[in-house]
Amino acid sequence: MAPPLSRRFLLQSAMLAAAVPGVSFSAGGGRAVAATVPTPSTWSVRPFELKDVTLGQGLYADKRQLMLDHGRGYDVNRLLQVFRANAGLSTGGAVAPGGWEGLDGEANGNLRGHYTGHFLSMLSQAYASTGQQVYADKISTMVGALTDVRAALRTDPRMLTVTGRWGGAHENVRGSYQYVDLPATVLNGSAAITLSIWVSPTHDANWQRVFDFGNNSTRYMYLVTRNAAGVPRFAITTSGSGGEQGLNGTAALPLNQWSHLAVTISGTTGTLYVNGTAVATNTSMSLNPSVLGTLTNNWLGRSNYSGDPVYAGAFDEFNVYSRALTAAEITSFQTNEAKKSAAGLGNLASYYFSTTTTGTLGDSSGRGLNATLRRTWDGPSHQGFLAAYPETQFIALESMTSGDYTRVWAPYYTAHKILKGLLDAYLATDDSRALDLASGMCDWMYSRLSKLPDATLQRMWGIFSSGEFGGIVETIVDLYTITGKADHLALAKLFDLDSLIDACAANTDILDGLHANQHIPIFTGYVRLYDATGEARYLTAAKNFWGMVIPQRMYGIGGTSTAEFWKARGVISGTISDTNAETCCAYNLLKLSRSLFFHEQDPKYMDYYERALLNQVLGSKQDKADAEKPLVTYFIGLKPGHVRDYTPKQGTTCCEGTGMESATKYQDSVYFTEADGSALYVNLYSAATLNWSAKGVTVAQSTDYPREQGSTITVGGGSAAFALRLRVPSWAGADFRVTVNGTAVSGTPAAGSYFTVPSRTWRAGDVVRVTIPFLLRVEKALDDPSLQTLFYGPVNLVGRNSSTSYLSCGLYRNAGLSGDLLPSLTPVNGKPLHYTLGGTEFAPFHEGSEDPTHAYVRRSEPQIVLGGTDSGVANPARTDGTTLLDEIWAGAPFADKGALVARVQSTVAAWVSAGLLGQADGQKVVTTAQNATYAA
Template identity: 75%
Template sequence: MAASLPRRTLLLAAAIAAGTPAVSHAAPGRPGAGPQAPAPPAGRAGPTTPAAWSVRPFGLEDVTLGPGVFSDKRRLMLDHARGYDVNRLLQVFRANAGLSTLGAVAPGGWEGLDGEANGNLRGHYTGHFLTMLSQAYRSTGERVFTERIGTMVGALAEVREALRGDPAVLSTRGRFGAAVENVRGSYQYVDLPAGVLGDTTTITLAAWVKPAHDGDWARVVDFGDDTNRYLYLAARNADGVPRFAITDSGAGGEQGLDGTAALPLDEWSHLAVTLADGTGTLYVDGTAVARNTAMTLTPAVLGPLAHHWLGRSHYPADPVFAGAFEEFNVWSRALSAEEIAALLDVRAADSPAGRGDLASYAFDETGGGRFADASGRGLTATLRRTWGGPSHPGFLAAYPETQFIELESMTGSDYTRVWAPYYTAHKILRGLLDAHLATGDGRALDLASGMCDWMYSRLSKLPAATLQRMWGIFSSGEFGGIVEAICDLHAVTAEARHLALARLFDLDRLIDACAADTDVLDGLHANQHIPIFTGLVRLYDETGEERYLTAARNFWGMVVPHRMYSIGGTSTGEFWKARDVIAGTIGDTTAESCCAYNLLKLSRTLFFHEQDPAYMDYYERTLYNQVLGSKQDRPDAEKPLVTYFIGLTPGHVRDYTPKQGTTCCEGTGMESATKYQDSVYFAAADGGALYVNLYSPSTLTWAERGVTVTQTTEYPREQGSTLTIDGGSASFALRLRVPSWATAGFRVTVNGRAVPGTPVPGSYFTVSRAWRRGDTVRVRVPFRLRVEKAVDDPSLQALFHGPVNLVARDPSTGLLECGLYRNAGLSGDLLPTLTPVPGRPLHYTLDGTEWAPFAEGTEDPTHAYFRRSEPRVVFGGTDSGVANPAKADGTTLLDEVWAGAPFSGKGALVTHVRSTVDAWVDGGLLGREEGEQVVRTARKASYAD
């Protein structure tokens, strides 16, 4: 067994056995255990190969990409990974913990406090970025990536530590000295003791504020019981101007004062309100901007109030005030206009008004969580979070735990309130685990393990029925690949609770249906469910429960090919439709990129258990088409330039900057572009065979067999590949994938001599020998131009040359009509009908329209599908003058003729044409004389081989 493990895994297994730093979840106030900086690569700690796997992958560090389309695309993403400011990603985490965000601006989109659904997915992108950095480091060994990982992990450790304790003052510079900052996204507010207002009938409130966000209804002051009885001073009302209001009968009974202009952001403004003798006045920067002489309500009328808050509203939907406070004073009298104007130049204590006699806070504290009252009444205030604090010290997120709590009682989807919190947790968990496996950073393992302990502490207490309901809710209950990540963590920690946690995500009705091979996918959200099944395969690895593996295997077969588009993608508008409906689901929002990413992951994981070549056929299709084509071919420092949807409608232009960036698909796109080599080679678990799954320029270092395998090719521009063995001698079987589309001419030579045997399309061709340094294996994989038909409309077709999906570049928005048989070769290859574009490999023209590989990441309008039109019978460019007849199912005479290809020569073709024509004439589908004309034309024409 040991001989079959990769070198680094052996080192890691030894490290674990020798005592990998224990996973520790420190009590509040005590830092977690683990090294404070990433260890060198040799110190990585990770799981060994699961015993259930009959083949295993190589590490990204063991396979080096050579020059070609993959390395070109990866280089663009690596540059993005090197240059993007990681403090922007950390901003939302630091804000949630009330820490300084170091002036960083959140990435925006789904990863911003103002993002879609109010930023309820924020934090997910940070996990993706950590995974990308980890893969980049493992692939290149560049220190810049491990340094960035260390920065991010260290910051997340500080965030978790801050979340464990009470919120602490974040001091900033104020108008007269120190002030307190309330970072947007921190959900922090100042809680004043009861009795601030007493039974006063006259009052003045005054505060210096520096708003950092333009959210409506953010409160500077809100004293009240609930949404019935209160008084408040808001920095902005619905019109964007300051408002003071008081009521004892809810919003409809408010007596108020509204300003005339919005407060400037990131600048200090002075707000004051006086209320006396039925008149209220609102001042902004010392100037009266509103007066109401019909204000009959006073603090005395309201009576004792339960809450006295600065920065928080009694209306739960209102935002917490974001910005800074300096000086808040309350007087039991109405200050004069002159007294209020004087407050602009000096502190209240140094002004004619003096400190507030009811409450006076300078907010000049630089630490702790309490604020001294200088009024003489001893009303010490406390800094608090609206949500209190985490239920377990392992909690780590970029938003409060409230989303997780609320999900437990939800009965229907509402992602504006709760948007996939466990999905977001998965991305963070996966990123931390990948960081640990790549660098050996014990802090990352501690954070990941703590997250799982926190999840277990919540989920293990819930009834089974509650869990089943949660995981069945669209979007809100989505949990992504969390089961896979937890199983991978369990393989490192061996903690029983982690495996128990993984099983708490079982969605039994889906698992049981798929295990029984009952297709229930119609109407389901595709990417919510695909990663579930990769997790089930890993659960099978950890538990041996057969239904998990059976369900995953059957599920894959329900998607591929029954819900698969030509490029390998699936879903329309994120959802699945009925089985075998392809033409009927094509639209602008087909083929969500995340779905392709997750189906590739599931395909390779299933292959570890059963070496069905169909999994790798699918892998090649999707990798060489959708995944490559989802990355734009240009650099960008701010965005990864990856598609969300890939519309397959005629003339669609790919959008590489969807929804302002930071979507799920841009996250998985970053990962895809830094692991292109992950499935080029696999090894049999016993080390006796090497699988070559993809023909890709690369070098494999197979340390335990003492050999390197260098694959030199320009595939798919080149129709084949050359593999050179170097290093020592070793005996093993070389298993070369024969693509299912390689129906003729696949050949293998070793050192120039043909290897006997008959390659079978859709299988592996095996060469077994004792390999020596310098042995050269040449694989010839001839391409043919072929079409693939939509199962529900055979006239709607996609064009392939070998593995490459060729798409038309044309701005028209109607389906192109194309004929392809006119110059078909005796082999059945349709390529002679197309004209090559000089100097541009894999580019062709047909009737003046350019066709190019889908993988090219351009913004050209494309046609992935076209309408097949063969109106007349033409052979070798010679028109018979006979209309091409069709059967009721749409099959034409030419379809049946060319279905007999390849032909050994022209005579064989003519013989087949004669037999086909006779059958159609006998069936009344073709006239006798027309049939003879078809045969004469076939005999007269010239054909390419």
């Protein structure tokens, strides 16, 4: 049992539960309580709902439309296929999406169900953002199906009737883990025998048993649709696989088509028939069913070898006879059902699968040997359980000491995606069925995890991959604020990974070697636990953790991780590869940054938000429509010449799931409000209109940012008093300007801050103009200053070049007095934000192209060139790599040419004095500076 929760925690839980209204659930749609997550009192600023902010035309809307079209057109029954199959329900012929969302993908589909949760969240956000009914209809279909699935998992399996060879037949849906259990006396000790059955296999996996009668993997007889060679095989043995006496077919059985199989044994002769024709005969058989004795495992569809797949397909007319039928009798089955054939029904057993609503299959032989439909994992599932695979992964995790994703692949991570999708569905559509499903999942998790010792929980959550649980804590706390169930808050705390929390709370960096996306979303959950419990260590740990990643392990685009893992603090150039910046990491860092900003309005959080959203997140979505795939990257390689892969791992990965979500909530952090409504934060410059219903006004931005260097904000509706806080990006220069109705607002905006337009009564038609001039600048890799990435304002510019070596770039040649490096580049006509340098085109990272790109370049300034004039002097460098030109331009911006010349003179003098530059060469540099012409 888990150790008792502290009295303090229980009191907190009780107080919070008392403050939250209880929830009752109805069987159908309809609101149980207000479909919102109550805003925590700990948030000093608060977001608006997606429905309150409308995207206007522009970069974000264009990207979003591609995903909206994908969500509108995709058949959600394909996503539901794995859930319905697991519950033994009809899949309606739907084909699972593939990749990680099916049985044939990586690790045999051990993550299936996760993508369905992402898709539900995407649809929910799409509906909240657009109000288009098509998304609500798809949500309702999915929630209804999942409700049916949970109910089916709570019962014993039932016959799934399909059209058979002769009327009805039973189907074993692939992924249902179902089989037919026959009584022990079915073979009756017969020495001579005939086994006859119609099969329609739906999958081509080898070693699927049509039947297997045995005790274990030593003593048995079986018939498979495909052996290792892909053809039917019958075998009988009393000494394991090495002692098998067998009969092999000559051709593969067709899929999704009825075939008749029969085996006869009489004396020493065994014969295998396929569709009435003898295809194999063995006249030297010494084994027959009588030597096997009474067997315990008499199965249709299941093997006595645990690693063999369960039969996928349909059965019709299984008959067992205590004699070897003649060839003519077996051939007669081709044109007659058994009861009308020359052979008649089997005298040992006869199942012709007449339709039933139960799991009991009647025996028509007269012996009363009714069979029972069962699941290999037993059942029914426990109350509240909902997944696309059995509870077995959750159970196995509890005894694991190291990760093995081929056995257990992050079941609580998958549970999180489903839980989050259901909660989002409820919040978007008020369908209480979704809330009931989500609440039930948490009830089930609590009933399981609360019984485990704390040491077991700590071990589980520390296991790479298998123990990954994603952002489940955040979602459970959000659900708790709606349900008010104390068990739900207690459940959230059961995911505490104390070694991680304690280290980060102490600001001890232990991230080297950890799996990045396993840990980032954990902290968003811990921030919510702080909100719910007041325990400061959660928030402190999250803040410190953020600082260990940004900028210490951050690439210029805002991404992090190499091949999903973190390396040592401060190592950037040493980790550049084809597997950088897993897209999920950016998604979750955005969520964490946003969450931390609610508690502390440090502009660094929203600076990062803009960086990652505008560059990595937008750039991870291909600028192309596709009905089948969302076209989102998994990794974004930063190695020279990397080409982005928008269909990774056959689709349906974690990153494609978060990519779908990102693309339908671009507006979620454009505006925040002070908790008391006294101020409006404008965090992102984006064409987006806020309907601030509490104030009775609208606030609309008109901008083509980042193609436009600023934004126009117009107030509409009525009148309201509030201050306006405008984010001044950390990269912004001294020319950041704000006017209200054409009049400049006094004050000096500071880069990396919020500039406040003091509170006033705003009226319809008031216009605020924000001007944010861009400069071209570089950011240097922390561990190699010569490796740099280019930014024009917020936009990361990448070279499009097929070379697989770093491009060598010089940028000071025509630098302006402001320090702007842009004059060294040449604009491309008709292509905003596109430039050429050294014969290579540089374009915004956010463009989702398939061009080979260079995110980082090798900075090379071999000669001292000022204002386009070459001094003829080599550019010297200090031992740390800093060059003379670096030191000169570090003084920018310069008020005028004189200030620049003065900087050159003082820098040259210092370098000559240090013996780093000769006197004569120093004079050449100064003279060049004096004679050159500079751009502003």
